[in-house]
Amino acid sequence: MPAVGPVVCVGETMAALAPAPAESLEMAEGLRLSVAGAESNVAMYLADLGVPVSWQSAVGDDALGRRVIAAVGAAGVDVSGVRRDPDRPTGLMVKEPAGAGTRVHYYRGGSAASAMGPEVLADAAVRSAALVHLSGVTAALSPSCRNLVTRALTPPPGERRQSVSFDVNHRAALWQPGTAADVLRDLADRADITFVGLDEAQDLWGADLTTDDVRKLLPHPPLLVVKDGGRGATAFAEDGTWTVPAPRTEVVEPVGAGDAFAAGFLAGLLRDGDIPRALRLGHITAGSALKVTADRGPLPDDSTIRRLLAMTPGEWEILAADGLPPSGAAEDGTA
Template sequence: MTATASAGDGVPRVVTAGETMMLVAPSGPGRLRHAGAVTLSIGGAESNVAIGLSRLGIPASWVSALGEDEPGELVLHRVRAEGVDTAAVRRVPGRPTGLYLREKVAGATRVYYYRRGSAAATLAPGAFDPSILDGAAFLHLTGITGALSAECAEFVTWAAKTAGAAGVRVSYDVNYRSRLWEPSAARAATEALLPSVDVLLVGDEEARALWGWDDEACLERFPDTGPSEVVVKLGARGCAATIDGERLTAPGFPARQLDPIGAGDAFAAGYLAATLWGSDPAERLRTANAMGAFCVQNLGDYEGLPSRRELAAFLDRTVDLGR
């Protein structure tokens, strides 16, 4: 499959699909139970990627389902405000929008999900009109969606195959969440999907948790299962990849980490954006690393993601005095 499709104005487009929740977090470090004030935001891997792409000037559409409730309104308004197309988002009567609580205690981030029976758990084959893929270069999916329900697991498979049939490349971020499913289930679901995946993104820690593989094993074995591009995220160390048979590594950028949440999604957005800009493999990895480093230096899942101008300045090490 080739990424030759583009939107009507000639700019390639990306479609993402998955759940986004209302995020509640204390306004500062400390236990949630002692918080005198909290902030309301949103959290969702696929919408994070869509927002990251939109800020970089890449048209993005987000497919999901939300409850007919105030959290659903909050999510929808925040995503729309970032310029993401939400026409394929369904509202589901009688089902709540997922809730996501977060606290930071002794430097460690803890999360609490309330998403069982959520509106997004109703995503199933046929959840979107395949015409939304017209003009798209990529469909981006993550392993989080398949963990939400049996219907969602079927949806991920259907969505990937539908994209493939339409000539749209599929990118898949393993994004393993131990609070959602067991390693054996996540591993089996990923392996079943890999023949339909073109670009595989996997973190080094989750590769060890699910397969017991190190970086070298991932780069050697995953390409044989389907993906022509396998990228292993190494956190602050950068990343390593096998792209069309070529092995590459890219060092990370120095960054003072304030909040690690969303860094993997920023990485994915950077990699896809650079691919659509026509960058060579080495520059794709460098751009992805830069997006991840930019993200961790800001608070929030997506709030600190850069514009294309800001990303270029970061890559060029241009100093912005801010005045």
């Protein structure tokens, strides 16, 4: 289990452009500008949940970079370690609504964040953190970024200065064909805490994989969390295995839900180390992202969260069937 203390999330955050949900990218006369990044999503939700957290990255010394830093900082995340690169631009992402889903177009080749390397790990905030959070997105950006992630995960579990969590977060568009499966499996198996969706595990390592099969493929993390979409999540730990069903949720857009789940789980783990309650908080936090078009939505108030976490297993089963209570008005903010 990670020690109680600050968390550092490392990874790229981009400016994001998207048309209104009912409009096509091709025909829209205007696009909404926000920010998007897996690791900063985790950081912002951790801040929402009261966890001291900083975000380490690089952006261009440009207007979009300033907007990214301001947006993440406004959520209560320490952004003092983010570097402004005078020679490389801030990455850009464009969302294209397409039928039942959303296509994502990345413009992040040669971005400021893609030039990050292991030197990030020498930052004082990283060295003093209780937990460092990384994802497979960073490993896909460039050789130097992959070196950064690999270096962070090189010491075996139990011999690091801090715990390291890793979300597989497979983004096929960022990888050369045939390269992601082996790299992501190797990195995921090195972490102290690993998150992976059953669907992405099946895409990467075998269409017939079960949750138990994923544990056999990734035997080394002391804590492995396998998310099974809207059905639930299973945590494999050294002292047991727990499965907690996900509450029924009307999905507006799934983007950002995995990041929200990781943040909720990590916040719960840092609170008291109780894994079933951490899984519940992961589901609660993911539900807030599922209900909005942005990557980040409003959480239930603190008293509601405490009540949900205190439920008996039977009461939670009923809640899972009925759905979470409303969280308040949808947030039309940054992601």
